[in-house]
Amino acid sequence: MPGDRLEVSTSELSRRLAGGAGAPVLIVTGTPYEPGLDAVAGDLLWQAGVREVRIRETVGADDGLLHFLRFLREAASHGIDVVWESAGDLGCDTRLLYHLPPRAGDPSWRSAYRYGLCHYRVGPGFVTVTDQRRGPAVPITLRGTQEIRLVRNLDRPGPSEESSAFIGLVRSGLIISNGRDALCLPYRLRRWPIPCTAI
Known part of the structure; x- marks a missing residue:
């Protein structure tokens, strides 16, 4: 139609x-x-x-x-x-x-691929990422102000950095970089999967 x-x-x-x-x-x-x-x-x-x-x-x-x-x-x-x-x-x-x-x-x-494979949730003063892309769920809690800033600022492609926080997030696979620009990869869950035990 x-x-x-x-x-x-x-x-x-x-x-x-x-x-x-x-x-x-x-x-x-x-x-x-x-x-x-x-x-x-x-x-x-x-x-x-x-x-x-x-x-x-x-x-x-x-x-x-x-x-x-x-x-x-x-x-x-x-x-x-x-x-x-x-x-x-x-x-x-x-x-x-x-x-x-x-x-x-x-x-x-x-x-x-499946919904919720790598996502994050935001709390007061922390961001919790659940990552199952390379095996069993690995929850990562980010509490550093620099890490939280990067997750927020790199919602859209932005400049890469040489900071230890940036390098750590790239090594953990939470940020992807082409050398000049970078992007935060996990997404926020906008709906709850069924069954909810899927994540």
């Missing part, structure tokens, strides 16, 4: 969603790592009725890859499916991305 799908370019996506346009299946055309994707939040997608996003262009190991990974993270936070393909190697350890909607043609990623 025509009302079940909406086709929109990457550059127009944020404006169209904010204007109330939406459909269960969203088909995104144009550059998939447009920096403008940073304005698209999971809440915006969910409230517009989007439950699946199909990316027309292939994704590559481009300077804008972190912008696309943030988009995947935002969709994953609400359990929104994203159908996408990569043009080859993404230039990073893809096991760190197994909590994000898998790319087409990657059976390892698809079999490992």
